[in-house]
Amino acid sequence: MKITSKDLAKVIVFQNATEDDLQLILKNSIIRSIEEGGFFFFQGDLANYFYILTSGQTKLMQSNPNGQQVNLRTIYPWQMFGALGAVRKEATYPATAQALENSSALAIESSFLHKMLETRPQIVFDLMTLMTTYIQEMQSRYRELATERVEQRVANALLRLAAQVGIRSEKETIIELSFSRQDVAEMTGTTLYTVSRLLSDWERKGVIETGRERIRILKPHDLVRISDGIEK
Structure with a gap:
């Protein structure tokens, strides 16, 4: 190159x-x-x-x-x-x-x-x-870290990644993650178990879709509401 x-x-x-x-x-x-x-x-x-x-x-x-x-x-x-x-x-x-x-x-x-x-x-x-x-x-x-619940911190981390490297279309934002859930845990001051639990819960609710080192945000506005503490 x-x-x-x-x-x-x-x-x-x-x-x-x-x-x-x-x-x-x-x-x-x-x-x-x-x-x-x-x-x-x-x-x-x-x-x-x-x-x-x-x-x-x-x-x-x-x-x-x-x-x-x-x-x-x-x-x-x-x-x-x-x-x-x-x-x-x-x-x-x-x-x-x-x-x-x-x-x-x-x-x-x-x-x-x-x-x-x-x-x-x-x-x-x-x-x-x-x-x-x-x-x-x-x-x-x-x-x-000082004022927000863990689900807000994780949501904020994903939104920051979306702003930095997300691939957007009219209906969804795709974030290709080339780092592990452990990295997300370290980024947000929580545990791998907690990150996995939250992502699984959000996937059941249709907010995101997860794959191997990949997260697809299906409902960006719902994730913003979670980051703002409006939804649990």
Whole structure:
């Protein structure tokens, strides 16, 4: 797969970069390919590189000392991840990046991006925009954990996935999930048993239809009502 400057411009942080900047980034990048279940980096490693996913899907997960995991975010093609080292020297990755399917990414030295940020304010502002989006999403998820019932949290997680990667038609929204129900559980701060129970209940009610690593939302408005706490 040949990566072009047009491809790189799809990345939010580089959407206002010049053609010369995009070519320079490509010149200083290498392709890393990871098989399903493999890792781009581990939590606590030095953040010497940042990545731009070019194919596949990758999850960012964080573990506590007891080994409990939380799924922080799912990364899709042309999204940047692991960029903390470009902002702070000697930073470590706060999360582990695991490929949910065979995935490839551009790997770029964090120190290279750091130097670019010193002289290119348009990239700085776009990076700030991306970070603000992440902060707002984390705030929403924290509020959900603190104030909402588990069925609301799971419904909200599915609606977020629908907004990010759902394939829509006039009558339904299809979400192709390439991660497990355990990932949904980690994403919502609950258990695999609870997620499975809720999905089975919603399937009986005709709200969704499930398959192997797939969820078809048949009644999006009903799922929104569940997320708002209007329906149990």
